[in-house]
Amino acid sequence: MINNKKLIGILLAGIAIVSLLTYSVINGASNPVTSPANNATAGVGRIFSAPVSMVVRFVDSVDNLINTFEENQHLKQKINQVYELQVRVADLEADNNKMKQELKLTESLSDYTVIHGTVIARNPDQWIESMTIDIGAKDGIEKNMSVMAGNGLIGRVVEVNKTSSKVLLLTSQESNEGKVAASVQAKKGSANGIVSGYDRKTKNYVMTQVSPDVKIEKGDKVITSGLGGVTPSTLLIGTVESAKMDDYGLFQVVKIKPAGEMTDIRFVTVIKRDGRSE
Template sequence: MYFFRKKRLFVILIGFIILVGLIGLTLRDREELSTVEEFLQDTVGWLQNVVHIPVEFSTSLISNIEDMKNVYEENQVLKSRLGQYKNLLYEVQELKQDNEELRNVLDKTESITDYQPIQASVIARSPEPAFHQVKISKGKQHGVESNMAVITGNGMIGKVQSAAQFTSTVLLLSGFDRSNRISVDVAIEDKKNVSGFIVGFDEESESLLLELNTYDVKLDGGELVVSSGMGGVFPRSLEIGTIEEVTPDKYGLTQIAHVTPSANLSNSDHVIVVNRLALQPEDEITQEGEE
């Protein structure tokens, strides 16, 4: 029993000496490797390569997915900001147009000295273009009455067709016909003004039809057309538009001029109702006394 125990210790000692020797041999700088070392190194290298390829592929795939996710998120953010920018740009354009309209209305209000201007806003438009109507935010309680002229800072757009207590319906110039005609003057430089009537609207050219009272007058185009004040319905000198061309009527008895409206008939948000009743002297005295 003792012999076998001693023999086992001897074998362990010899094995330990061999192991230390191998470790020392392995750690020593050598240019040549043993066959066993070469086999072990190649085997370990092959296993490392086999493991490295899928690991590298998985890492690259995960990295690409993460990059795609980041690109998608950045794209969503950019789309959101682009939408916000478009909305902001639209709001700025709307505010700019609104501001320009208000300035024109204010300038026109200050220039009307013989009539009482009633400022109003367009609150609704006719869903059917054939009706040629808009609704405004002022009515009888504000002094609005039927047949009062309605203008913008650029020119006349129509007349009050009907007035309720707090709102009114405006018939646009594009809806005028012979039953709603306007007496107008055509300003001709260095010549006597020519008169006529707005009797309709040409949908194709989007121009008012002016029937001239005389046939022999020659118009070159560009002449200003204003209300004449005849008939007592509309004040005089309200700008309506400019003449584009003149053609004879179908009977050859008179001339028809195509007039481009000065104001935007379909897209005005702020208007002025012109009270055709001038301030009476007693009203002026009363107002001065109140001041």
């Protein structure tokens, strides 16, 4: 019996609630019966809406941050590509300038047969000693051929393989094979000697055993004399930087500013021995 009364009470309460809700929908929310319920509902809504809004704003902020990060990475990649392109352009311009130098050199060596090559290896530990070029026996390269780069003589072929060759540089301080018979073209006559060393401090070739009877001045040209029997004559080595008597007062020691490329050697011109070789 008690259970039935409770059940009836629950049903009546449910009917009353449904009636109130129906009345509020039909007659608006400004009646005295539904106002407390609406106020309570609105309060609960406000309580939940604030955190929900914060979460939505946070999600939007994270999304914007992710988009900004992705755009930033994309821009960095574009910038890196621009830098790489600039480096590539600069390298191509350097190659172009070196090729122009070799072309001018070829024009000035019209009396010789020349072979052009590219430097393919240069050991940092032996930077001023030697380098390897990409032409060899199959291209007509032979041992002791003179090698030029830029505008002047830089060395001599000391080892020949089928497709490559080793060049001993005039800057070498470890081998006597790099010595070259040379001649200073002074204003009044010429003076022969031997380019036999390299001054790392001044970056000049050192020419010894030069006759003391010839007045040598700064700017005088130094060329190969051909007297050594290996190197052709009249190849440009450089210009006089200074000249003084040696410690014994017997010969002059001449410092020569190299005419050829010394550091950034990319292309070379090999001189084939011909009728002008001594």
